[in-house]
Amino acid sequence: MVDSPASRPSAPGSLWRNRDFLLLWSGQGAGTLGPQVALVVLPLLALDQLHASSFQVSLLTSLGWLPYLLFSLPAGVLVDRLDQRRLMIACDLGRMLLLASVPLLALAGRLSLGWLYAVVGLAGVLTVVFTVAYRSRLPQIVSPDQLVDANGKLGLCESLAEIAGPGLGGMLTGAVGASRSLLANVLTYALSATTLGLMRSPRKPSPAVPPATRRPPVRAELRQGLDFVRREPVLLRLLLTTSASNFFVTAQGAVAVTFMVRELRAPSSAVGLVFALGSVGGLLSGLLARRIADRFGSARIIWLSMLLPGPLYFLMPLAGHGWGVLWYSVGLSALSANATLFNTASLSYRQRVTPAALLSRVNAVYLWIAYGVIPLGSLTGGVLATAIGLRAALWVCALGMWSGALFVVFSPLRRMRDTPLAAAAGVPEPA
Known part of the structure; x- marks a missing residue:
């Protein structure tokens, strides 16, 4: 394989020397920690x-995920037209204020389930815009050869947040109560906004629309992203895999805390530990991530990461009382390994084969469909738990999570070792 800057840590283009990437990385990591605290709290x-x-918990x-279905496509156009860094800062500040209202209302004795629903929904809209913006910003501050490494580091940040967040949420809930624990979210969003504000590199202008050219209608811009994904067979398979996996992962997540608390009688601290x-x-x-991609191929690990960890998912419904609850954590660990490696490789593939002028809208298409199914998965988890019981619902979810591998196992990825580069930099005209 050709030696590249991404495979030479000491190279001048090393990510450790890229100030803007390090700021984006730390900001995204801080912004990810808050939702992981909220996952338990x-x-x-x-x-x-x-x-x-x-059902109300589900x-x-x-x-929290419904905004991906409703707002992802408009968010893609918005991110293309406005400054991405400023959008991310505004989203952080908005989420900070929304989450701060919960402990304040709880202290006043005025908190209701309806307000909690409103906060989660509005914060979800801001998260959609933030996610489209940061995924589109990354290729502007790192080289194409560094994308797997950069996405791997971003995935690492998410994993660190997933380790610290739930445990911190469980411990804070036990120490100061659930509502006050949300103050940790306020601090993480403030830190994220601060680090993003320190970024210096300007946004690179899109080659799609010269300054003197009138922009096409919003509907035409939305359609360009949809058409590009539909024409690219690998991108379409990746979308189907991500959607199927997200549906069942969220169904599992919607009943996980309830299963451990009510079925296994686990305390809050044990739930955080799991x-x-x-x-x-x-x-x-x-x-x-980078070493695995170098060893097996940046395209090959996409389907391997979906296929191999699957059998361990069935340890989740096998979890029992006492120390037996830790079997759930083994299944979750296999799932998180799959998610980080698959997301790193598939997102890098998407960023490399998509023309820069279309990337925000292609990212938005993925969020619209792959994340849009998540509220349906969450509701399905609640319905299954009510209809057949919590443990039986988890058996269905484990099988469903593994089934997503079929779309990429039987795809052109099986004949590839590494990810190709975009064939053209231009943007197709809307039909």
């Missing part, structure tokens, strides 16, 4: 203080 808050049912999760240990696989795969 919000369901515990709804269960303990607001006495929510299993609805809380669903509302989620923290469950992120170890993602941490290791994030650290080793």
Whole structure:
């Protein structure tokens, strides 16, 4: 394989010497820690203080993801037209204020499940815009050969947040209560906004629309991203895999806390520990992403990462009382390893084969469909838990999570070792 800057840590183009990447990395990591704290805190808050049912908790999760279905495509056009860094800072500040309202209302005795739903939904809209913006910003500050390494480091940050966040959420809930624990989210969003504000590199102008040229209608711009994904067979398979996996992963996540608290009688601290240990696989795969890609191929690891960890998912419904709850963390660890490695490789593939002028809209298409199914998955988890029981619902989810591998195992990726570069830099005209 040709030696590249991404495979030479001491090279002048090393990511460790890229100030803007390090700021984006730390900002994205801080912004990821907050939701991971909320992953444990919000369901515990709804269960303990607001006495929510299993279905109401799953609805809380669903509302957090519903904005991906409703706002992803418009967010792609918005990110293309406005300054991405300023958008990310505005999203951080908005989420900070929304989450700060929860402990304040709880202290005043005015917190309701309805307001909690509103906060989760509005914060979800801001998260959609932030996610499209940072994924589109990354190729502007690193070279194409560094994308796997950069995405691996971003995935590592997410894994570190997944380790620290739930454990911190469980410990804070036990120490100061669920509502006050959300102050940790406020601090992480403030830190994220600060680091993003320190970035210096200007946004690179899009080659799609010269300054004197009138922009096409919004509908035409949206359609360009959809058409590009539809015409690219690998991108389409990646979209199907991500969508199927997200559906069942979220169905699992919607009942996980309820299963451990009500079925296994696990305390809040044990729930946090399970989620923290469950992120170890993602941490290791994030650290080793570049080496694994160099060893097996940046395209080949896409389907291998989906296929191999699957059998371990079935340890989740096999979890038991006491120390037996840790079997759940083993299944989660396999899932997090799969997610970090697959997301690193598939996102790098998408960023390399997509023309720069279309990247925000292609990213938005992925969020619209692959994340748009998440609220449906969350509701499905709640319905399954109500209809057939919590443990049986987890068996269905484990099988469904592994089934997503079929789309990439039987795809052109099987004949590739490494990811190609974009064939053309131009943007197709809308039909």
